Amino acid sequence: WRSCGLVGYPNVGKSTLFNAITQTMMAWVLQKQSAENYPFCTIDPNVTKVAVADPRLDELARIEQSEKTTYGLIEVRDIAGLIKGAAKGAGMGNAFLSHIRGVSAVLHVVRCFADVNVTHVEDQGSLSPVQEYESVLEELLIADLEVASKRLPALRRKAQSPKDTEATRSLPVFEKGLAALEKGEPVRSVLTDDDRDLVPDIPFITAKPTLVVANVDAESAKDGNELSGQLADYCGQRGQRCTVVSAKLEMEACQLREGDSDAFQREYLMSFGLERGEPALMRILRECMDLMDIHYYYTSGQDESRAWFIPKGAKAPEAAAAIHTDFDKKLEKVECWRYEDVMKYGGLAECRKRGRVSTKGRDYVVQTADILEFKTKR
Ligand code: GDP
Numbered sequence: 001w002r003s004c005g006l007v008g009y010p011n012v013g014k015s016t017l018f019n020a021i022t023q024t025m026m027a028w029v030l031q032k033q034s035a036e037n038y039p040f041c042t043i044d045p046n047v048t049k050v051a052v053a054d055p056r057l058d059e060l061a062r063i064e065q066s067e068k069t070t071y072g073l074i075e076v077r078d079i080a081g082l083i084k085g086a087a088k089g090a091g092m093g094n095a096f097l098s099h100i101r102g103v104s105a106v107l108h109v110v111r112c113f114a115d116v117n118v119t120h121v122e123d124q125g126s127l128s129p130v131q132e133y134e135s136v137l138e139e140l141l142i143a144d145l146e147v148a149s150k151r152l153p154a155l156r157r158k159a160q161s162p163k164d165t166e167a168t169r170s171l172p173v174f175e176k177g178l179a180a181l182e183k184g185e186p187v188r189s190v191l192t193d194d195d196r197d198l199v200p201d202i203p204f205i206t207a208k209p210t211l212v213v214a215n216v217d218a219e220s221a222k223d224g225n226e227l228s229g230q231l232a233d234y235c236g237q238r239g240q241r242c243t244v245v246s247a248k249l250e251m252e253a254c255q256l257r258e259g260d261s262d263a264f265q266r267e268y269l270m271s272f273g274l275e276r277g278e279p280a281l282m283r284i285l286r287e288c289m290d291l292m293d294i295h296y297y298y299t300s301g302q303d304e305s306r307a308w309f310i311p312k313g314a315k316a317p318e319a320a321a322a323i324h325t326d327f328d329k330k331l332e333k334v335e336c337w338r339y340e341d342v343m344k345y346g347g348l349a350e351c352r353k354r355g356r357v358s359t360k361g362r363d364y365v366v367q368t369a370d371i372l373e374f375k376t377k378r
Helices: 013-031 057-062 094-101 128-157 165-182 193-198 224-236 247-254 263-271 279-290 316-321 339-345 348-353
Strands: 003-007 048-050 068-070 075-080 104-111 209-214 242-245 294-300 302-311 333-336 356-360 372-377
Touching: 003 013, 003 094, 013 048, 013 075, 013 104, 013 209, 013 247, 013 279, 057 068, 057 294, 057 302, 057 339, 075 279, 104 279, 128 165, 128 224, 165 193, 209 224, 209 279, 224 242, 242 279, 247 263, 279 294, 279 356, 302 316, 316 333, 316 372, 333 339, 339 348
Parallel strands: 003 075, 003 104, 068 302, 104 209, 209 242, 294 372
Antiparallel strands: 048 075, 294 302, 333 356, 333 372
């Protein structure tokens, strides 16, 4: 549940965005600590784990004087291999399909910059962003229809037997998905939270939560341009999230870092109107977390302050299992600090003195930025 994939036609800026995310986040972490402290593992050039920047965690680590700060990680994949007409021809590359099936959220990158030097989709000269979005969507819809045609007949047969509760439960959700596909709409546009709970692993690509990323020129990084405006309107009418980024600007800004100083990077981003010079990528990664429906709690002590990502709505045992799988069963109760209290009173120990620590049971639904200490049975 922590992997998001960049999808789009060639030459729309996916690799630029991927590299900018990787380098910005890596530089950001190295600024705070040495590399050995960090469990970075680059699996292959198109897959990376990035730390999600978290100023609140930095502040917590500072107050608790932790020796180490460990950020939450999400995986980002640059999924190349989608080309125009792929689904109609020989079918999309198997590698493309298997990679995209493995991610839990999709960043659909659409080209909204004009550059005569960069070839767009070959056979069409240039596509408007809305056409480009629809054309990529169409490829994915066709792939999903193929899945539906393979899976549904068997599922319908199984669902006729009242004993097969699994099939009876999931069939209506599949049928609903198919109906959307047949209308040329992505499955995500019709699925409710309840549907997702019923069939958490629904095998349609277009069911994946998706953020449309309008990649614009540096000059338009702040407010977007006419092209990204068209795309945003189109998405807005369909309840589809859409955001603006300039991959090229983020990449250039990242290269302006000097050692562990990001002063020039921020200054450069600010000169293009970005607030506080914050890389837009940090915002995008936070949006990815939102798409994946995950949030975080902290643990903190002298040795380490750390963020742990968990599904929203997770209760204490599931949160504990993020640390150790066997923690879950042994968990008896959890001590809980509110982040605001820790800031207000100046630390965990101060909060304890003032009685600002609450003890919760296994039923406790963990809240964003809680600071937790799990207590196990003896
Ligand atoms: P990919 O094939 O989707 O991974 O696209 P790339 O990231 O390789 O980008 C293709 C080309 O477009 C490269 O030459 C990039 O430098 C260029 N590019 C990417 N983003 C922008 C942008 O915002 N503005 C301009 N002018 N060029 C860009």
